[in-house]
Structures are given as C-alpha cells and as structure tokens.
Amino acid sequence: MKYAMKLSLVVLLAVASGGCSNWRFWERSVPVEFKIGESKPAAGLSKQTVPRSDQPVYLHPEAMLTNADIASATVKPSPDGHGIEVVFTEEGKQTFASLTKANVEKHLAIIVDGEIISAPIIKAPITGGVALIAGEFTKAEADRIAEGITRK
Numbered sequence: 001m002k003y004a005m006k007l008s009l010v011v012l013l014a015v016a017s018g019g020c021s022n023w024r025f026w027e028r029s030v031p032v033e034f035k036i037g038e039s040k041p042a043a044g045l046s047k048q049t050v051p052r053s054d055q056p057v058y059l060h061p062e063a064m065l066t067n068a069d070i071a072s073a074t075v076k077p078s079p080d081g082h083g084i085e086v087v088f089t090e091e092g093k094q095t096f097a098s099l100t101k102a103n104v105e106k107h108l109a110i111i112v113d114g115e116i117i118s119a120p121i122i123k124a125p126i127t128g129g130v131a132l133i134a135g136e137f138t139k140a141e142a143d144r145i146a147e148g149i150t151r152k
Contacts, residue, residue, distance in 0.1 A: 037107030093129030
C-alpha cells in the first residue's frame with residue numbers, strides 16, 4: 001500500500017492511495033492517530049518511513065488526536081476515486097486548530113491501524129474542523145475505512 005499526501009492551506013487533507021484491500025476495517029474499529037513529526041532526528045522521536053517518499057519522518061510519541069476526537073467519517077467522491085471526510089468533535093476541532101497553528105512547517109502524521117499512511121507538512125493553521133482524505137480509494141475501500149474509523 002502506497003500513499004502520498006499534501007495539506008492544503010485551508011481545511012483539506014488529500015491522500016492518494018494505492019489501495020487498502022488488506023485493511024480489514026469493516027470487521028472492527030480502527031485506531032486512528034494524528035502525531036506531529038519532525039524532519040530531523042532528536043531524542044525521544046521514532047523514525048518512520050513515509051509512503052511514496054525516500055524521506056523519513058521522526059514522530060513524537062504522543063497522539064495529538066485519536067478516534068475519540070472524530071465525530072463522523074463519511075465517503076465523498078474525489079477527483080481520483082473516493083475519499084473520506086472526517087469531521088472532528090468540537091474538542092477535536094479546537095485541538096486540530098491549535099495543533100496546526102503551533103506546528104506550521106512540521107509534519108502531521110496520520111496513522112491508521114498502526115500504519116503511517118501519510119505525513120504532510122502543515123502549511124497553515126486549519127481551523128474548520130474537517131479533513132478530507134481523498135484519493136484513489138474504491139467506493140468499497142472508502143466505505144470500509146469510514147465505517148472502521150467511526151465504529152465504537
């Protein structure tokens with residue numbers, strides 16, 4: 001599974017995926033974490049590989065956002081297939097806004113079911129409380145991801 005990601009200046013996250021047929025999201029809830037990452041190594045950071053990139057990212061250990069911060073996840077059409085619109089809870093929205101404001105020019109790693117799927121560089125604060133994971137997902141894959149993210 002390969003992914004590439006970029007962060008827009010406003011409120012969208014876009015993911016291009018190579019497919020997620022091995023992910024079994026439809027059977028259980030799927031742990032989702034958002035972590036801050038650095039471009040250079042430092043004490044306490046873990047080195048991870050970013051899909052579709054030769055550049056490593058060095059992740060902070062604590063998750064800044066998790067499933068508990070997600071109010072809903074729904075499938076939306078995207079230019080390359082289907083995507084998942086993630087709407088944060090009110091608390092998650094505030095956390096996401098603060099997180100992106102305080103970490104401009106750092107990576108925002110998105111980890112799904114223990115696998116880093118992307119680590120875009122934050123270009124500007126994102127205050128709308130909505131992330132769109134858009135890419136080359138089939139409708140069935142996007143449905144499974146959305147269902148797994150919101151399953152309690």
